[in-house]
Amino acid sequence: MNSINRRSVLVAGLGVAGAGALAACSSGSGSSSGSPALVGPNSSAVAAAEKKRPSTGTVRTVNLTAARAMLELGGGLMANSWAFSGQTPGKELRLSVGDTLAAELSNQLPDKTTTSIHWHGIALRSDMDGVPPATQASVRAGSNFTYRFITDAPGTYFFHPHVGVQLDRGLYAPLVVEDPKEPLSYDDEWVVVLDDWVDGVTGTPDEVFAELKQGMGGMGMGGMDMGSSSPSPSSSSSDMGDMGGMDMSNMSMKSGGSASPSASGGMSMNFMLTDSNSKLLGGDAGDVKYPYHLVNGRVPTDPAVYTSKPGKRIRLRVINAAGDTAYRVALGGHNLTITHTDGFPVQHQQVDALLVGMGERYDVLVTLADGVFPLVAVAEGKNASGMALVRTGSGSAPKPTVWPKELDGMIMTASQLKAADDVRLDSKKTDRVHRIELTGGMDKYNWGINGKQFDMNNPTASPILVEQGQRVRLDFVNKTTMWHPMHLHGHTYQLGTGGPRKDTTIVLPKKTVSVFFDADNPGQWMLHCHNAYHGEAGMMALVAYQA
Numbered sequence: 001m002n003s004i005n006r007r008s009v010l011v012a013g014l015g016v017a018g019a020g021a022l023a024a025c026s027s028g029s030g031s032s033s034g035s036p037a038l039v040g041p042n043s044s045a046v047a048a049a050e051k052k053r054p055s056t057g058t059v060r061t062v063n064l065t066a067a068r069a070m071l072e073l074g075g076g077l078m079a080n081s082w083a084f085s086g087q088t089p090g091k092e093l094r095l096s097v098g099d100t101l102a103a104e105l106s107n108q109l110p111d112k113t114t115t116s117i118h119w120h121g122i123a124l125r126s127d128m129d130g131v132p133p134a135t136q137a138s139v140r141a142g143s144n145f146t147y148r149f150i151t152d153a154p155g156t157y158f159f160h161p162h163v164g165v166q167l168d169r170g171l172y173a174p175l176v177v178e179d180p181k182e183p184l185s186y187d188d189e190w191v192v193v194l195d196d197w198v199d200g201v202t203g204t205p206d207e208v209f210a211e212l213k214q215g216m217g218g219m220g221m222g223g224m225d226m227g228s229s230s231p232s233p234s235s236s237s238s239d240m241g242d243m244g245g246m247d248m249s250n251m252s253m254k255s256g257g258s259a260s261p262s263a264s265g266g267m268s269m270n271f272m273l274t275d276s277n278s279k280l281l282g283g284d285a286g287d288v289k290y291p292y293h294l295v296n297g298r299v300p301t302d303p304a305v306y307t308s309k310p311g312k313r314i315r316l317r318v319i320n321a322a323g324d325t326a327y328r329v330a331l332g333g334h335n336l337t338i339t340h341t342d343g344f345p346v347q348h349q350q351v352d353a354l355l356v357g358m359g360e361r362y363d364v365l366v367t368l369a370d371g372v373f374p375l376v377a378v379a380e381g382k383n384a385s386g387m388a389l390v391r392t393g394s395g396s397a398p399k400p401t402v403w404p405k406e407l408d409g410m411i412m413t414a415s416q417l418k419a420a421d422d423v424r425l426d427s428k429k430t431d432r433v434h435r436i437e438l439t440g441g442m443d444k445y446n447w448g449i450n451g452k453q454f455d456m457n458n459p460t461a462s463p464i465l466v467e468q469g470q471r472v473r474l475d476f477v478n479k480t481t482m483w484h485p486m487h488l489h490g491h492t493y494q495l496g497t498g499g500p501r502k503d504t505t506i507v508l509p510k511k512t513v514s515v516f517f518d519a520d521n522p523g524q525w526m527l528h529c530h531n532a533y534h535g536e537a538g539m540m541a542l543v544a545y546q547a
Contacts, residue, residue, distance in 0.1 A: 038460060039126075040523075041129070041523050042127045045547075054097075060099055063104050064103055065084065066171055069087070079170075079199060080200035082199075083171060088170030089170075092173060094176045094177075096178050096180055097180065098152065101147065105147065107139045107141050114132070116132050116163050117147060117160070119159050120157055126521070129526075131489070133457070135523070153177065155340065156340065156361040156363055157176070158173060159173055160321065168205035172195070174191045184315065187314065188308060188315070190317070192318045192319065193321050194325075194377045195323075196322040197293065207270075208271040212287055214445070215443055217444055285380050286324045286326075288324040293386035303400075305391055306391070309392055312368050315339075318364065326355060326357045327356050327377040329353060329354045330404050332375075334369065334373065336353070336364040338362060339364060341360065344420075346418060349417060352407075353409060357485035357504065357505075358532075360485065368392050374398045375390060376402060378403075414495060425471075431470035431471050434474050434475070438507060441481070441482075445537055446537065448538045459524070460524070464544065478508065479510070480509060483508050484506075485504050485505065486530070488527050489503075491503065491519075491521055493515035
């Protein structure tokens with residue numbers, strides 16, 4: 001992979017922005033042993049908060065069927081997966097701010113599989129957040145559930161399940177909330193959804209997770225630092241690409257760097273990636289080897305094409321729906337002007353490329369030149385990429401492996417952006433501070449928060465408590481040697497005292513990020529790593545309002 005021109009990459013600030021299933025659904029949760037009563041997702045406080053949201057009175061009704069689907073990913077490549085209404089990404093939903101979405105989910109998944117929909121980035125009512133069993137019961141196979149809520153903030157969002165590792169199948173789609181008073185001027189929009197793909201090609205996400213959660217310790221790699229929060233003295237704290245000292249005696253390598261059980265009975269290694277490395281991400285870039293990286297559901301050999309005319313000003317809404325991959329994104333021959341991240345406006349910044357973690361979204365403006373141009377999404381640290389094309393005139397398509405020079409240019413990360421004046425949090429005394437230590441590692445695959453792996457069957461066991469009206473500071477302290485995109489449901493936070501408003505932010509290895517939010521949306525909310533496999537392994541916590 002091409003090396004990065006480090007002098008042109010403004011990344012110094014990344015990571016240091018601020019130096020019983022339905023028990024939780026009761027109107028107030030708490031035990032008789034003295035633990036505080038909590039505001040339940042279906043409490044009167046949640047209903048009262050919903051009534052205060054400005055509403056247009058318009059109701060957008062949609063039907064979303066989650067079912068098995070045979071997906072065509074381009075070039076004749078077929079994947080037997082799960083998707084909404086037979087396509088991935090699913091059909092875009094678009095509303096105006098203040099509209100009510102009434103989305104009926106029909107679960108037609110096989111094998112009695114339960115599911116849900118989480119509306120990523122939306123500050124909605126708690127009982128519609130789609131996190132079983134914390135905010136609702138799982139939607140059983142053959143059953144329906146209607147999500148109904150007001151969309152109270154314009155921006156670029158998306159939706160996906162919040163059950164197991166279903167996020168890493170084809171069950172996701174964009175959700176755009178338009179601003180009827182949109183201040184930006186542009187000619188057209190192009191929604192760009194990025195994804196890493198394994199399902200129905202080399203295995204399933206469940207098979208991936210089953211392998212990962214065995215950990216590296218069982219492979220004779222226990223002496224290596226594989227993303228642990230307690231690295232061994234002799235190991236590198238940031239690079240698991242150096243495989244020196246690794247015991248390979250029980251594995252036989254297959255093509256593509258995977259391994260199968262040898263005659264001596266070693267652990268199978270069909271999906272685990274052991275040589276990813278990125279300076280942008282502080283070392284180890286990811287856990288999973290994906291055969292394909294998709295842009296709008298297409299492989300780079302048969303890419304999605306956006307057609308326009310030279311001189312047109314286009315708003316790109318970039319969504320990373322991947323399970324385990326950050327993408328470095330550039331449009332060959334063009335600069336990008338960042339206008340929003342995670343739905344909220346920022347002071348405009350011109351860049352050559354973006355770094356987009358799982359769950360993050362960026363809006364950018366670009367004025368199109370004449371010709372055919374590659375939109376390239378490099379799987380950061382994984383020596384692979386996805387691609388789409390922009391066509392405004394004649395010319396031949398570039399090769400699928402094209403590397404535009406912009407990928408080596410200026411990359412401005414979220415920690416260097418500033419919130420637009422109208423969305424910056426007011427200066428206010430911090431009422432409560434929570435230290436959120438990110439812990440665990442690859443050795444035992446025991447990812448957690450504050451040394452604990454979250455138990456989704458008992459979500460209110462150790463809540464992170466807040467009270468209505470408080471200004472809260474969360475200090476994300478990454479004790480591990482891997483990066484983590486940390487996502488908070490139901491709120492946006494601000495990076496530091498003047499950084500961008502976001503709901504998902506990259507926390508680099510051994511770094512601390514401080515974020516601030518106002519506790520203005522009562523209920524119970526997940527806080528977790530948006531790496532699908534880290535979150536499912538236990539890097540989650542519950543932020544709960546005290547009753």
